[in-house]
Every structure is written in structure tokens, then in C-alpha cells.
Amino acid sequence: MGFGRYVLIRILNALIVLTLVTLVMSALFVKVAEKDLQNRIIEQVNAEFQALQKQGRAPENPDQWRAERIAYYRHEYKLDRSYAWRVMYYFKRTITFDFGNTRNPVFGSERDVKAILKRAIPRTIQLFTTAQIIIIFLGILLGVKAAQKVGSAFDRALSVLALVTSSIPMWWFGMIMLLIFAFELGWFPARSIPDPNLTGWAHIVDMLKRMVLPVATIVFVSFGAWAWVIRNIMIGTMQEDFIMAARAKGVPERKVIYGHALRAAAPPVVTMIIMSLLGSLGGAIITESVFTWPGMGRVYWIALETNETNLIMGLTFVNVILYLAGVILADLTYGFLDPRVKVGASQNV
Amino acid sequence: MRWVDFKESLSEFWADFKRQKTGLLGIFLLALLIFTALAAPILTSPDIPEKWKTFWLDNPKNVPPTWVNVFSSQKLAPHLVLEGSELQKYLKQTDSGYVIEIPYNNEYDVPPQDIVFKDVVGKSEGIRKPTLTVKVKRPDGTEVVLLQNYKFSGNTVIQLGTNPAVRDALIRWVKSQGIQIDPTKEFQYKTLMDATRVIFGKLNENILEKPEPLQGTYTFIFEINVPKDASVDLDNAKIIFTGRTYGWLGTDFKGRDLLAGIIWGSRVSLAIGVSVAVFSVLIGIFYGVTSAYFGGWTDEMMMRFQEFMASIPSLPILILMGTYFGGHISLWQIVLLLVVFGWVGVARVARSMALQIKEQTYVEAARVLGASTGRIIFKHMVPQLLPYAFASMALGVPGAVLSEASLSFLGLGDPTAVTWGQILHDAQAAGAATNGYWWWVLPPGLAIALVGFTFVMIGTALDRVLNPRLRRM
Numbered sequence: 061m062g063f064g065r066y067v068l069i070r071i072l073n074a075l076i077v078l079t080l081v082t083l084v085m086s087a088l089f090v091k092v093a094e095k096d097l098q099n100r101i102i103e104q105v106n107a108e109f110q111a112l113q114k115q116g117r118a119p120e121n122p123d124q125w126r127a128e129r130i131a132y133y134r135h136e137y138k139l140d141r142s143y144a145w146r147v148m149y150y151f152k153r154t155i156t157f158d159f160g161n162t163r164n165p166v167f168g169s170e171r172d173v174k175a176i177l178k179r180a181i182p183r184t185i186q187l188f189t190t191a192q193i194i195i196i197f198l199g200i201l202l203g204v205k206a207a208q209k210v211g212s213a214f215d216r217a218l219s220v221l222a223l224v225t226s227s228i229p230m231w232w233f234g235m236i237m238l239l240i241f242a243f244e245l246g247w248f249p250a251r252s253i254p255d256p257n258l259t260g261w262a263h264i265v266d267m268l269k270r271m272v273l274p275v276a277t278i279v280f281v282s283f284g285a286w287a288w289v290i291r292n293i294m295i296g297t298m299q300e301d302f303i304m305a306a307r308a309k310g311v312p313e314r315k316v317i318y319g320h321a322l323r324a325a326a327p328p329v330v331t332m333i334i335m336s337l338l339g340s341l342g343g344a345i346i347t348e349s350v351f352t353w354p355g356m357g358r359v360y361w362i363a364l365e366t367n368e369t370n371l372i373m374g375l376t377f378v379n380v381i382l383y384l385a386g387v388i389l390a391d392l393t394y395g396f397l398d399p400r401v402k403v404g405a406s407q408n409v
Numbered sequence: 410m411r412w413v414d415f416k417e418s419l420s421e422f423w424a425d426f427k428r429q430k431t432g433l434l435g436i437f438l439l440a441l442l443i444f445t446a447l448a449a450p451i452l453t454s455p456d457i458p459e460k461w462k463t464f465w466l467d468n469p470k471n472v473p474p475t476w477v478n479v480f481s482s483q484k485l486a487p488h489l490v491l492e493g494s495e496l497q498k499y500l501k502q503t504d505s506g507y508v509i510e511i512p513y514n515n516e517y518d519v520p521p522q523d524i525v526f527k528d529v530v531g532k533s534e535g536i537r538k539p540t541l542t543v544k545v546k547r548p549d550g551t552e553v554v555l556l557q558n559y560k561f562s563g564n565t566v567i568q569l570g571t572n573p574a575v576r577d578a579l580i581r582w583v584k585s586q587g588i589q590i591d592p593t594k595e596f597q598y599k600t601l602m603d604a605t606r607v608i609f610g611k612l613n614e615n616i617l618e619k620p621e622p623l624q625g626t627y628t629f630i631f632e633i634n635v636p637k638d639a640s641v642d643l644d645n646a647k648i649i650f651t652g653r654t655y656g657w658l659g660t661d662f663k664g665r666d667l668l669a670g671i672i673w674g675s676r677v678s679l680a681i682g683v684s685v686a687v688f689s690v691l692i693g694i695f696y697g698v699t700s701a702y703f704g705g706w707t708d709e710m711m712m713r714f715q716e717f718m719a720s721i722p723s724l725p726i727l728i729l730m731g732t733y734f735g736g737h738i739s740l741w742q743i744v745l746l747l748v749v750f751g752w753v754g755v756a757r758v759a760r761s762m763a764l765q766i767k768e769q770t771y772v773e774a775a776r777v778l779g780a781s782t783g784r785i786i787f788k789h790m791v792p793q794l795l796p797y798a799f800a801s802m803a804l805g806v807p808g809a810v811l812s813e814a815s816l817s818f819l820g821l822g823d824p825t826a827v828t829w830g831q832i833l834h835d836a837q838a839a840g841a842a843t844n845g846y847w848w849w850v851l852p853p854g855l856a857i858a859l860v861g862f863t864f865v866m867i868g869t870a871l872d873r874v875l876n877p878r879l880r881r882m
Contacts, residue, residue, distance in 0.1 A: 073716075089733075092733050227858050227860075229818070231833075232833060232853070238842035243842065243845040244845065251843075342723070360728065360819070364732070364819055367732075372728065372729060375725065379725040380721070380722055383721075
């Protein structure tokens with residue numbers, strides 16, 4: 061089966077998943093939004109009534125007027141349609157990235173959910189990729205080192221570190237970092253929102269300084285487990301015959317490890333990289349809100365605290381898309397690196 | 410499997426497990442955690458979850474634990490409550506009413522925040538109400554009348570630290586001791602003075618501006634004058650020296666005792682962690698085995714569904730579900746949701762293991778003998794996977810605990826339960842990290858990490874004993 065067809069089927073698969081998940085999300089969202097909109101209608105009608113009263117043009121029959129206005133807004137907000145119709149309506153809107161507005165402005169004066177997301181996502185990616193690059197680098201370096209000397213003090217220390225760090229919440233560690241380095245020692249600023257008065261070089265330095273703590277948090281909590289997995293993959297590879305053959309040939313040890321073993325271990329390692337990138341995105345998002353880093357995590361926190369349902373829907377959808385894109389990428393790289401992979405691999409595991 | 414076989418394999422397992430030091434440590438920690446969780450109502454009090462939603466008015470807010478005094482050069486006064494029989498010890502009945510004389514040894518550099526006389530109930534039939542006079546005898550021999558003939562009726566709370574009459578009395582006293590006060594500042598003192606620091610301060614010209622602590626034994630005298638046709642009920646009365654420190658773990662912004670929160674939080678954490686791990690592993694195993702046993706189209710469909718579930722990111726969906734449930738997910742809903750996303754990985758591994766077992770001759774033999782599908786799956790295949798199941802149950806707990814904590818941290822947790830994630834949510838909302846309230850931030854996270862660590866240790870030890878193929882790692 062050709063690689064092209066494999067790619068096509070993978071993408072189709074992801075699109076089907078996306079469609080189904082979005083349908084489920086819309087079905088949930090319609091219920092949440094209904095309550096939200098009903099409250100909003102009552103608020104709006106009350107505000108209109110008061111405005112009219114102030115102008116001295118209060119309606120003669122307030123109850124009837126009120127009922128008319130409510131009916132008008134119910135029509136406006138499509139609340140008079142059937143549940144199924146509204147689910148499909150929101151589904152279409154979500155798929156086309158139309159999430160509506162928030163009630164209160166986020167990031168200054170922005171109220172359009174799409175614009176908020178456009179601003180937040182690059183910031184999350186900036187923080188996250190920086191941290192991941194460091195993690196991957198450290199992980200491969202330490203993992204390979206541990207695999208070389210299985211059972212040594214270094215290997216054991218790494219295992220213990222992996223065990224400990226994988227059971228602490230990343231966002232909590234962020235709070236501890238803030239306590240120590242921002243409050244106690246005062247080395248780094250406690251808030252991540254950059255100083256708007258700085259421009260040029262000073263702005264970049266300010267940005268970097270504010271990135272140190274969040275990045276350090278993500279790296280510290282993730283790199284141990286990472287290195288440990290690489291170690292396990294490497295141990296498996298190092299026992300293969302071709303490594304013994306390479307050693308017998310007299311290939312230098314360094315080249316055996318980095319040239320032969322690491323290359324052979326590449327497919328699972330690359331998949332691991334992408335999958336763990338996706339997996340840790342959730343934790344990193346919550347960590348963001350601890351540092352008030354103005355990315356998606358911060359927006360999530362704001363959305364939940366102020367009950368902005370439109371914003372939560374938008375964030376969730378974007379997250380699902382990012383995740384699915386990552387899954388496709390992982391599949392494709394694996395298929396590319398390991399030609400044995402076939403579509404429907406479950407048929408002959 | 411016969412009972413004898415079972416006993417034998419169990420003792421064999423235990424002999425192996427005993428050699429795993431980390432596993433034993435894990436078991437010890439688990440026993441400790443279970444004890445804490447079960448004994449929570451006895452260790453603290455049974456009404457904590459109910460009380461947790463309210464402000465704890467008697468307690469100081471945002472104060473560190475008492476043991477910080479050991480490490481700091483400045484000694485902070487601890488929290489002291491006198492009530493019930495302890496208060497009755499100091500209570501004397503006189504002709505005109507009651508007198509409470511309380512000796513207070515102030516050996517601290519920072520005195521209590523406040524002195525509160527609480528829940529004293531006065532009843533009066535006639536015009537004259539019961540009155541209260543508060544005096545303090547200081548170690549330097551002076552006596553200050555803090556409150557003179559304060560009339561009260563009904564359930565009364567008197568906070569000496571913030572009472573304007575007490576501030577006035579203190580200013581008068583300072584003046585009467587021959588200390589000059591800047592008249593332009595007098596009004597400022599009346600509104601902003603930290604009264605307890607003055608009560609416990611050295612008598613010199615700085616006493617109002619920057620009081621220095623005067624150490625020694627103080628005697629507080631509460632004189633209650635009860636007129637003829639009035640009565641005073643002191644049964645529920647409390648005298649509280651509101652501390653600058655509190656208990657073993659301090660308090661949060663609502664004055665809640667954080668130690669009680671940590672102890673009660675262990676219940677939720679353990680219950681959710683264990684139930685999610687057990688249910689999702691069981692479902693995963695049955696799913697995988699069933700899929701492998703039937704093979705063909707059933708297998709294909711089941712694996713497609715598994716892939717579908719695996720490609721959904723759980724956290725965003727959980728957050729959306731949280732808002733769907735009205736901003737709060739109750740505990741059983743959290744368990745349900747985490748199980749829905751939790752079985753996926755196990756199912757895949759269980760399937761590939763079951764595919765190997767399916768080919769073994771004894772399964773074939775059972776089939777030839779006419780055993781039903783259910784019997785083959787439950788009796789012959791699933792037991793083979795149990796070792797893997799136990800290890801992955803233990804290893805699945807930390808993830809579930811972390812997920813629950815993350816949801817609670819985002820404010821989506823169960824509002825009727827006390828959880829570690831919620832304590833951290835409150836801490837984050839109050840800016841505890843940037844204000845340096847370490848006693849509020851550290852313990853809940855350490856507790857989460859401890860639960861995770863315990864199960865990881867048990868899990869890896871089980872893995873090594875039950876799946877010896879992995880021993881080389």
C-alpha cells in the first residue's frame with residue numbers, strides 16, 4: 061500500500077473524528093448556551109426597559125412589551141428553533157471557526173473569540189515549543205547516557221527522578237517556582253504579561269525574563285519521564301544483533317550509539333516526541349494560568365472564572381484540532397520512518 | 410483455580426514482592442494514606458466538608474503555622490481559644506455579677522492580632538442591661554481600663570482590637586502616663602491604631618507610632634455586671650486571642666484550618682484515583698480481550714472505536730463537560746468522565762496480549778469442549794491478563810489523581826467536597842504564590858505528589874514481580 065494512500069486515509073480518519081467530536085461538542089454546547097442566552101435576554105430586556113423609562117417613553121403595557129421583546133430576542137438567538145436544528149447550526153458555525161463574541165472583553169478590548177484565539181495561540185506555542193525543544197534535547201542526552209550504563213547510580217537517579225516528577229502536578233510546581241524565585245528571591249517577575257512601555261531590544265529581554273520560570277517549570281516536570289522512556293527504547297535497541305555486529309566490526313562506541321542505535325530507535329522516539337508534545341499541552345495550559353502567561357491557558361482560566369461559554373467552545377475546538385493535527389503528524393512521520401507500517405495495522409499485530 | 414492453588418500463588422507472590430524495597434515503601438505509604446482518609450472525621454471533626462464552604466470567623470486569616478517560630482527570630486503569637494471548662498476555671502461569681510481573670514503570658518515579639526470575647530448572651534427584663542468592663546494588668550505594673558461599662562444584650566461579640574472605644578481608652582491612658590501625643594495625629598491613631606500592639610507594647614514615646622513588644626505576664630480582667638432583673642449566659646462564651654500563627658499548617662483567606670483540608674482531601678483523592686484506575690483497567694481488559702477473541706469484523710469495528718477515543722484530547726473535553734454540568738462536576742461524574750477516557754490505552758495492550766493467549770492450545774481445547782464465549786473470555790483469558798491488570802491499575806492511579814486535581818484547580822470540582830485541587834484553586838485565585846503564603850501552596854501539592862508516588866512505587870514493584878519479562882529494565 062503506497063505512502064500517499066496511507067496519508068490520505070489518515071487524514072480522512074482524522075476528519076471523521078473531528079466531525080464526530082464537534083457534533084458531540086455542539087450538542088453539549090447548545091445546552092450550556094441556552095441557559096446563558098436566556099439570562100442574557102432577560103438582562104437585555106431589562107436594560108432596554110430602563111433606558112425607555114429614563115427617556116420617559118415607558119411602554120403602556122410593560123408585561124406585553126416585555127413578552128414581545130423576549131420573543132424577538134428568542135428569535136434573534138434562534139432559541140425558538142428545535143434542539144436538533146440548533147445543534148446543526150452551532151456545528152456549522154464551529155466548523156467554520158465562527159464562535160461569536162464574549163460578553164466581557166479579554167486582552168484589552170477584544171471581544172471576538174476568533175481574534176482572542178489568534179492572539180493567544182502563538183503565545184502558547186512560543187512558550188511550549190521552547191520548553192519542548194529543551195526537554196527533547198535533555199531527554200535524549202540523559203536517556204542515552206542512562207541506557208549505556210544500566211543499573212549505575214546515574215541510571216537509578218534518573219529513574220527515581222522520573223518517578224517523582226511524573227507524579228507532581230506541573231501547575232503546582234509552577235506555583236512553587238513563583239514562591240521561590242519571584243517572591244522569596246525576587247529574581248524574576250511574578251507576572252508574565254510583558255511591560256508595554258518597552259520596545260525593541262529591551263522588550264525582547266523583558267519577554268525572555270518572563271519566559272524563564274514557565275519554561276523551567278515545564279522542563280523540570282517533563283524531562284525525567286522523557287529521558288526514562290528514551291532509555292527504555294534504547295536498551296531494547298542496544299540488544300539487537302546489528303549493534304553487536306557493529307561493535308564486532310570495531311565501530312567506535314560513540315558512533316554505535318548515535319549512528320546505529322539512535323537511528324534505529326528513531327521511529328518510536330519521534331512518535332513519542334509528538335505524542336508527548338500533545339499530551340503535555342494540557343498540563344502546560346494549566347501551568348500558563350499560574351504564571352498569567354497570556355496564552356490559551358490564561359484564556360481558559362478567564363473563560364471559566366467569568367463563565368464565557370463561547371470562549372470555552374472556541375478554545376476546546378482549537379485544542380481538538382491541534383491535537384488531531386499532531387496525531388496525523390505522528391502517524392505520518394512513523395509511516396515515513398518505518399516502512400513496515402501499513403494501514404489498518406491492527407489486522408496483524 | 411482451587412483455593413489451595415490461590416493461597417500458594419499468593420504466598421509465592423508475597424515472597425517475591427517482599428524483595429522489592431520500593432514496593433514495601435509504597436505499601437507502607439498506602440496504609441498511611443488509607444488510615445488518614447478513614448480517620449479524617451476523628452482526626453479533625455465530622456462537619457469539616459459542611460464548614461469548608463463558610464468563613465471560619467474565629468480563626469485568623471492567611472497566617473502561617475505555629476512551628477515557624479522555631480525557625481524565625483521573630484516570635485509570633487499562636488492562636489489561643491478559651492472556652493467551655495477551660496474558661497470556667499477562670500470564672501468567678503461575685504455579688505454584682507461575674508469576673509473572668511485570664512493570665513496571658515506574652516513571650517512573643519508580635520502579639521495576637523485581636524482579643525475577642527464571643528457568644529456571651531445577655532438578657533434583660535427591665536431597663537438596665539448587663540455591662541462589661543475590661544481591664545488589663547501589664548507586667549510593668551500599670552493597669553489599663555480598655556472598656557468601661559459596655560452595655561450589651563443578646564448574643565454579643567466584642568473585638569477589643571478594632572473597637573473604637575478601646576482605641577480611645579488607650580490614647581487616654583497613654584496621655585495620662587505623661588507621654589506627649591502629636592495632636593494632628595490623634596485622629597489617625599483613633600482610626601488606624603493596631604490596638605493589641607499597644608496593649609502589649611513598652612510604655613515609651615514610641616508606643617503609638619511603633620510599639621515595641623513588652624514581654625511578661627498580662628492579666629485580662631473581664632468584669633460582667635448583672636443588674637437585678639437581667640441575666641447573663643456564659644455557657645457558650647469564648648475568649649479568643651486571635652493568633653499571628655495557627656496550628657500545624659496555618660490558615661487560608663477564609664481562616665480555614667489547612668490541616669483539616671489536607672486530611673479530608675485525602676479521601677477524595679484516594680477514592681477517585683483508585684476507582685478510576687480499577688474501572689478503566691477492567692473495562693479496557695474486557696474490551697481488548699473481547700475484541701481479540703472475536704476477531705474479524707467485530708475486532709475491526711471495536712478497534713476503530715478505540716482509535717476514535719484515543720484521538721480525542723481529554724482535558725479540553727472534560728472542561729467543556731464541566732461547563733455543561735453547570736460549572737461544577739460532582740465526584741461520581743468526574744469518575745465517570747475519567748473512566749470514559751481512561752480505558753483506551755489498556756484496551757490496546759490487552760488486545761495484543763489476548764491475541765497471543767487465544768492461539769494457545771488450552772483455549773482451543775476449551776472451545777472444542779464446547780465452552781461458551783463468556784466462559785472462555787472470563788475463565789480462561791482474562792485471568793491470564795490479571796498480572797498486567799494489577800500493575801496498570803496501580804500505575805493508572807496517579808494520572809487520575811492529577812486529572813481530578815487539575816479539574817478542581819480550574820474551579821470545576823465538586824463544591825460539596827474538600828479536595829486538594831480546590832485548596833490550590835483558592836490559593837491561585839488569592840495570589841498565594843506571589844504573596845508568599847507558602848503554607849497554603851506547598852502541602853496540597855506535596856499530598857498529591859505523595860499519592861502519585863505511592864502508587865507509582867507499588868505499580869513498578871508489581872510490574873517487576875508479575876511481569877518478569879521486564880526485569881531487565
